[in-house]
Amino acid sequence: MKLYDRGLVRRLRKAVKYQRKLAKVKGTAIHKRKFSVDRPWLRALLALIFLATFESVQANAVRTRLFLSLLAMFGAVEAVRRARQLYMHLTRSDERLLFQFYPLSGEGFFRLTIERRLIASLWIWGVAAVTYCVASGGEGPWILRGLAFATLTWLLSLCVMFLLVLKPEWLRQWVPASMYILFVILAAASDNLRPAMFQATSILPSGWANALFVWKNELASWAVVSVGIPTAGAAAVWLLQHFRRRILQMEAQAAGVEESVRPLRMAEELRSEMELHSVEDVLAREELLHENQKTESEERSLEQWEKIRQERFRTEVAGYVESRAWLAAWEWDGAPWIERLAAKTLNPQEKETLRYMLGGETPDWSSRWKMGVIAAGVSAALMALDMEATWALAGLALAISVGLGVPVLGGAWPLLGFGYIAGRLSPVYACLPFDFTRATKILIKTALVRAIAWLPAGLIVGGLMAATAEGTAGKGAEIMLRGFLIWAALLPLVAVGQFSKATNDTQDMRLIVLPLTGLAILFGLVLVIACGVAITAGRGCSALCIGGIALISGCSWLLYRRIYERGQIDLQRAPR
Amino acid sequence: MRIELEKVSKRFFGSLALNGVSAKLEPGQVVSLLGANGAGKTTLLGALAGIVAPEGQILFDGERFHRGRMDLRRRLMFLPDQPLLFGRMSPLEHLAMCVHLYEAGEPKPERVVEVLQNLNLLGLAASAVGTFSRGQAYKASLAALMVLDPELWILDEPFASGMDPGGIRCFRQEASAAAKRGRTVLYSTQILDLAERFSDRLWVLDEGRLRMEGSAEELKVTAGSPSLEGVFLRLRDPESGA
Numbered sequence: 001m002k003l004y005d006r007g008l009v010r011r012l013r014k015a016v017k018y019q020r021k022l023a024k025v026k027g028t029a030i031h032k033r034k035f036s037v038d039r040p041w042l043r044a045l046l047a048l049i050f051l052a053t054f055e056s057v058q059a060n061a062v063r064t065r066l067f068l069s070l071l072a073m074f075g076a077v078e079a080v081r082r083a084r085q086l087y088m089h090l091t092r093s094d095e096r097l098l099f100q101f102y103p104l105s106g107e108g109f110f111r112l113t114i115e116r117r118l119i120a121s122l123w124i125w126g127v128a129a130v131t132y133c134v135a136s137g138g139e140g141p142w143i144l145r146g147l148a149f150a151t152l153t154w155l156l157s158l159c160v161m162f163l164l165v166l167k168p169e170w171l172r173q174w175v176p177a178s179m180y181i182l183f184v185i186l187a188a189a190s191d192n193l194r195p196a197m198f199q200a201t202s203i204l205p206s207g208w209a210n211a212l213f214v215w216k217n218e219l220a221s222w223a224v225v226s227v228g229i230p231t232a233g234a235a236a237v238w239l240l241q242h243f244r245r246r247i248l249q250m251e252a253q254a255a256g257v258e259e260s261v262r263p264l265r266m267a268e269e270l271r272s273e274m275e276l277h278s279v280e281d282v283l284a285r286e287e288l289l290h291e292n293q294k295t296e297s298e299e300r301s302l303e304q305w306e307k308i309r310q311e312r313f314r315t316e317v318a319g320y321v322e323s324r325a326w327l328a329a330w331e332w333d334g335a336p337w338i339e340r341l342a343a344k345t346l347n348p349q350e351k352e353t354l355r356y357m358l359g360g361e362t363p364d365w366s367s368r369w370k371m372g373v374i375a376a377g378v379s380a381a382l383m384a385l386d387m388e389a390t391w392a393l394a395g396l397a398l399a400i401s402v403g404l405g406v407p408v409l410g411g412a413w414p415l416l417g418f419g420y421i422a423g424r425l426s427p428v429y430a431c432l433p434f435d436f437t438r439a440t441k442i443l444i445k446t447a448l449v450r451a452i453a454w455l456p457a458g459l460i461v462g463g464l465m466a467a468t469a470e471g472t473a474g475k476g477a478e479i480m481l482r483g484f485l486i487w488a489a490l491l492p493l494v495a496v497g498q499f500s501k502a503t504n505d506t507q508d509m510r511l512i513v514l515p516l517t518g519l520a521i522l523f524g525l526v527l528v529i530a531c532g533v534a535i536t537a538g539r540g541c542s543a544l545c546i547g548g549i550a551l552i553s554g555c556s557w558l559l560y561r562r563i564y565e566r567g568q569i570d571l572q573r574a575p576r
Numbered sequence: 577m578r579i580e581l582e583k584v585s586k587r588f589f590g591s592l593a594l595n596g597v598s599a600k601l602e603p604g605q606v607v608s609l610l611g612a613n614g615a616g617k618t619t620l621l622g623a624l625a626g627i628v629a630p631e632g633q634i635l636f637d638g639e640r641f642h643r644g645r646m647d648l649r650r651r652l653m654f655l656p657d658q659p660l661l662f663g664r665m666s667p668l669e670h671l672a673m674c675v676h677l678y679e680a681g682e683p684k685p686e687r688v689v690e691v692l693q694n695l696n697l698l699g700l701a702a703s704a705v706g707t708f709s710r711g712q713a714y715k716a717s718l719a720a721l722m723v724l725d726p727e728l729w730i731l732d733e734p735f736a737s738g739m740d741p742g743g744i745r746c747f748r749q750e751a752s753a754a755a756k757r758g759r760t761v762l763y764s765t766q767i768l769d770l771a772e773r774f775s776d777r778l779w780v781l782d783e784g785r786l787r788m789e790g791s792a793e794e795l796k797v798t799a800g801s802p803s804l805e806g807v808f809l810r811l812r813d814p815e816s817g818a
Contacts, residue, residue: 353677426627572622
């Protein structure tokens, strides 16, 4: 029997595509296709950018270098993106899953995938060929030169791709997207930055051909390219073979793990037992056990065995229940640093309540903080480029950083989320004795710890922003600090908001609610004005305003607590 | 726990869901709450659990109950018809959460095993409730109620919760035993046969009012009907021959 059949593969691929299409029609969130840069319209857009700059490149040597830099960057991004795609396709794609149930060997699947990916990667070659041809400016054998350098760039990108798939843990989803953002930033760089940019991108393997391309000695450049192409090709083939072996080995290990582990464990158990007893004893006991089992198996029917199996399972579960391990408190000391710090601010009861406010799931505050700091770093780098075009991106990166590092609206608390009781929306804690005061304390403390951890990054970015905008770095950092203090003063109100979202306090319009609503609007206006003044006014006035905000916020919290605890509002609201 | 309701009313968007309900519950009683759809049963249970904020007074052992009285709140447990559970938690983790939030002492492991065994949930004790059927999820909540054993058990439609006959039988046995220990059990239902067999008293709500109260026999005599179904129908249509 043929191990793999191209016709079958084609039909299966069609089936997978059809299933994807169906899933897309359903329109559920789960089945929505994620944004990918691998889209025809995006490719067309990139091609248009290259074509539109044709004339300008010919006329300007600085711009030639810019486009070569962009090409190097493009090659690098594509190598990373395609490496990720390749790895995902070979290990966890729909096709991989489907083909496992058909007579297609792992090797066959690998070959088919690589063929397809290599053909797709010719896009890099195409873009490189256009760029080099344009950059040659029609001098000498410009077509041949363009094609040769494009081939070298393509082969080097393939080498990077096959090298990266050997380290799949580096291939995070956000890496290609971030590199594309950098690509846009490079495109918008000012003229005086371009030579430095060219030097920097020439370090990338996809930029090595660029370094050769601008050599004055054309003969030497040709010689290096002639040697470079077969060398890069051979390296790509070698890396591909290495990757093939790795993938096939992984598959074989995954398939054989169950079979291989069991005898090994048994052998180990036997060995340890042999060490404890004499060989004769062990053999005699084994024989006796074997005899007993034989008699038992003959006497007992299948049903009896099933009963025994279930009984044993129940005994095991009962043993777990009796161990009380499920009642044990969480060990916060072993948690990542922000979680650990936050836990240190809480008493034992609050720690346990925190656990359930999180829905029994461990929080990811430290990892969010890390991402927030990276985003702040990106924002700072964009600021440092000192270009008008990157201001908006820097602002966006800062907003992302704040969103990740600071729980601006109090954070995500599954216990304060919604569920349905008799067709009405209710908070999940509605049926539990959940203390408002304790919960808000936990919320405020954890939010403060998270925000303080992020604050240094915020202050640096604030300082850089101010310095770039022709102010002083100190002023920017001060504004950032004031913003933080205003937010901290507003935290009691933020906590109230977390509780308010699942109650009918804004739905139940009774007579008593009207003056309260008026008061709330008045307070809101005062708060907005106070926030504005606290940011812009002098230090003394600002401190006064922040104190006022804290007072209003605290009083609002007390008032809401009274209304909430005295049962003036329902823990349910009509669904919209 | 002695529970008194004094002129308890609740208005939702202009319509009265509860209209001046006054009643008493004594310790050791199993009370079944009956009424047509929209009669106010769930609202009344919600008011007793502190979810709904009614007008009037609810007194637990003479003390006024409201949401802020955590000491009183911890003496009762409310199970809605579709319990609110975290999908990733196991029945044991849910129980641990209840133990903590109720500030109850550590439950006896043998009691936990017994309850889970009786509810046929022992094999699923460490599985995520998100993978459970509706009846199993209800059992997971019920297990927490049975283990914690608060003074007031409040259950919304336990017989229509998707539980299998084994689960329903277990609930009835446990609730009866709890009542013998002095616990008060209040549940709503539409299954009149079960209500008749499994309750000391019945409360019949109609359009937010507590129209009838007493044992099944007393209600039948009052309404002049041989069956509870007849009592029910006569509430709506006094001329009915049922």
